[in-house]
Amino acid sequence: MIEAVIWDFGGVITSSPFEAFARFERERGLPKDFIRTINATNHLDNAWAKFERAEVTHAEFDELFAAEARAAGHEVRGADVLPLLAGLPRPEMVEALRRIHAAMKTGCITNNLPARESGAMAGMYKADIMKMFNHVIESAKIGLRKPDPKIYAMMVEALDVDPNKCVYLDDLGVNLKPARDMGMKTNGSKTYQSRVSRGRDRAGPRLHPSSAPRLRHHGPPASDQLNEQS
Helix, strand or coil: CCEEEEEECCCCCCCHHHHHHHHHHHHHHCCCCCCHHHHHCCCCCCHHHHHHHCCHHHHHHHHHHHHHHHHHHCCCCHHHHHHCCCCEHHHHHHHHHHHHHHHHHEEEEEEEEECCCCHHHHHHHHHHHHHCCCCCEEEHHCCCCCCHHHHHHHHHHHHHHHHHHEEEEEECCCHHHHHHHHCCEEEEHHHHHHHHHHHCCCCCCHHHCCCCCCCCCCCCCCCCCCCEEC
């Protein structure tokens, strides 16, 4: 019996930054998937990973990312990439979350960036969405990021559930593997979004209801803006 569904945020609840990356690359004449390739190289300790763990400042990230891009053959600054991260909520996924939250525990594990100024309207929408999670873990607040197995263990402990009774949704396979290794059922977000969009899962997964008490939050109150990337 499934007792909890744990979600990624950007690329699952909101549109993927990869779409914005691709548009940026076309406009700049960069190779296809150039930004994703930089982010996937030395992915546990590159500029992006350090920024998501809040180990470097915005200015330091800008320089570190630029150096990595330069080493890959092109000039792209970190500051050029950050505006591409803002995604819009996907209505069908928000509705699926709403229905699942009414039936069982829900959690969110987000690799995000240190808080920064962004559109007030986007912040309002995201704050409303975050209220539908019983527990939220933000990488920039705890100094850990996916795919570190410890961050998944923190979530199941906070939700007080057996990993074998959890479903985990993410748009990156590298982030699904640790959850699967723990015993969670995993689902790529594109597959699940397709099912929801076709009306096959209007109420979310066919999951068994359970109580969903309010739990603590690793990071700022749900009303604060989340700046999530993966």
